[in-house]
Amino acid sequence: MxxxxxxxxxxxxxxxxxxxxxxxxxxxxxxxxxxxxxxxxxxxxxxxxxxxxxxxxxxxxxxxxxxxxxxxxxxxxxxxxxxxxxxxxxxxxxxxxxGYLPVVWTPDAATERLRRLVARRYQVVRHRTRVKNEVHSILATHLVPKCPHADLFNQRGRAWLVRQVVPDDERVAIECNIRELDRLAEDQAALDREIALSVMDDVAVRRLMTITGVNLTVSVGIVAAIGDVTRFKSPQKLVSYFGLNPRVRQSGLGAAHHGRISKVGRSHARAMLVEAAWAAAKAPGPLHAFFVRIRAKRGHQVAAVALARKLTVLCWHLLTKEQDYLWARPDLVANKTRAMELQAGLPQKKGNRRGPAYAYNVKALRDQERQIAEQAEKNYERFVTRWKARPPKEEVRERLNTARLE
CATH class of the missing domain: 3.30.420 (Nucleotidyltransferase; domain 5)
Structure with a gap:
């Protein structure tokens, strides 16, 4: 058909x-x-x-x-x-x-519903970004200086925005956009609540949240995109599915030329992995050391994409081997889990009852976890310093030919 x-x-x-x-x-x-x-x-x-x-x-x-x-x-x-x-x-x-038809994997009803929720939330976030950019464009058109506050759309930023001098029609447009932002914020909160309720008992989502830089939104997006991880026989298959593999061009006896990433596959999941890579690059740990090593050679943009690829490989191993991230920070993971419960609408724990997420509020315990992560980062740096670059294939062939002649 x-x-x-x-x-x-x-x-x-x-x-x-x-x-x-x-x-x-x-x-x-x-x-x-x-x-x-x-x-x-x-x-x-x-x-x-x-x-x-x-x-x-x-x-x-x-x-x-x-x-x-x-x-x-x-x-x-x-x-x-x-x-x-x-x-x-x-x-x-x-x-x-x-037998030559390339077949698409068909998700089950639960995965399909989760994909719809994630895609709908992604569209709401993009719409909010467009509305904010329109407000910034209006201010720039009329030479309004940059907002001195961190966020133009919080309470202090809006109070500053009201005091700016712009034409009456532009003032009406700004007010309309502010109302649209408030409406979209309500829609996003409702979607976040529904997503959190859908994955409260999902072991895969909780497992991916143990990775530094991966929050609930990123974890749900990755799980929804992957579906059944057993359909990917190797981590390279999953990397290709997300379009994070480099393009390769090679013909005849010439050397292979590796270009930019293919960007073929699920663009939404790829964007969230890159976003998680930027967050992981700011936190101490082996992932930060990997980012710094690649950044010294290729720049920060390439390093972020390389770290997103590394996160994809890490996700495949965690899901297939059913293990949590080795260098997870327990207090930080407990804080993520508690935030997911609150997002789902679970009641707050008031009084003297302290859950596992309370330790993240104690600076001494938080610093202790950070020191362990920094030690893991140093161990990774010492480990990679012993690596030696492989010689080009042409050089290897010349060495083999010389050895045979001798």
């Missing part, structure tokens, strides 16, 4: 012969009528689109399998000069029959 917003073109492959079966409206009623014409042994192939998951849910109980194809890889494999809906549907059928 080559599906669109309003209809789907159907082509049937049977014993090596293709035949056109007409169109089906993209409504639940039409799909339920179409499924009566299918046999329990049939297999349905569709491309990944906005409504492909809904089509899969409707048809799955009545057929042997519903396969969702990767449209980018299908386009790369089968490039046709003549492109119609019938040709596209026939291409999907032929590729699947030949």
């Amino acid at each position: 080559d599906i669109h917003r309003t209809f789907g073109e159907v082509v049937i492959w049977e014993r090596g012969v293709l035949r056109h079966a007409g169109r089906v409206d993209m409504t639940r009623t039409a799909l339920e009528g179409f499924e009566k014409t299918l046999d329990p042994t049939d297999e349905v192939v569709v491309e990944a689109t906005g409504n492909s998951m809904a089509v899969s849910r409707v048809l799955s109980p009545f057929v042997a399998r519903v396969v969702i194809a990767n449209p980018l890889q299908v386009k790369a494999i089968a490039h046709a000069q003549v492109k119609t809906d019938k040709v596209d549907a026939g291409t999907l059928a032929n590729l699947y029959a030949a």
Whole structure:
């Protein structure tokens, strides 16, 4: 089926012969009528689109399998000069029959719901950023100096904003944007509460939160993007899935040229990993030492991306081996966990009852954890100083040839 917003073109492959079966409206009623014409042994192939998951849910109980194809890889494999809906549907059928169809992993209902919540929150955050940028643009247009306070949109910043001289129409626009920010803040708080409630008992989310720099938002985003970690046979597969692997160009006997990262895959998860990398780079520990080592060679931007890749590999090992981060700071992890509980709407603990997160408020205990992390950072630095750079392959070949001649 080559599906669109309003209809789907159907082509049937049977014993090596293709035949056109007409169109089906993209409504639940039409799909339920179409499924009566299918046999329990049939297999349905569709491309990944906005409504492909809904089509899969409707048809799955009545057929042997519903396969969702990767449209980018299908386009790369089968490039046709003549492109119609019938040709596209026939291409999907032929590729699947030949065993060359690149298939997309289908998440379960819980993972799909979590992905929707994470994506919706991401859109709200982006909308808030656009609104804030519009206010900053208005101020810059009328030569208003930079706000002396840390945040322009907190209580002190807004009081300063009211005192600035701008035209009346711009004042109305600023007030409108402030109201929009307040509304978006309420939407984001509601989404945060729903996300926290959904992952309260998720072991994978709590495990990833033991990593320095990874909070609840990043941990949920990574878990939602990964889904079933067993489908990635190696950490390099997960790195490629997030688009953090470098592009490689090599032909003939020439050397391989490594370029920028591919940025193919889940861009939302990749952005959150880079954000977590910046946070991990500021905290003491082996991750900070890794960031400093790469920054000395390639600069801070490349170092942040390299650290995001390192975090991806670390996430794969923690999830597959079912272990917490070795250099986790217990008090900091307890503070993250308590923040997740409060975000989910759990009652506050008042009185003399002190939970495990209380230790993070004690400076002596917090400094003790920090000293342990700093010692781990020094151990990592001593460990990597013993590394020796590998010689180029051409140099290795010359050495081998010289040894053979001798």
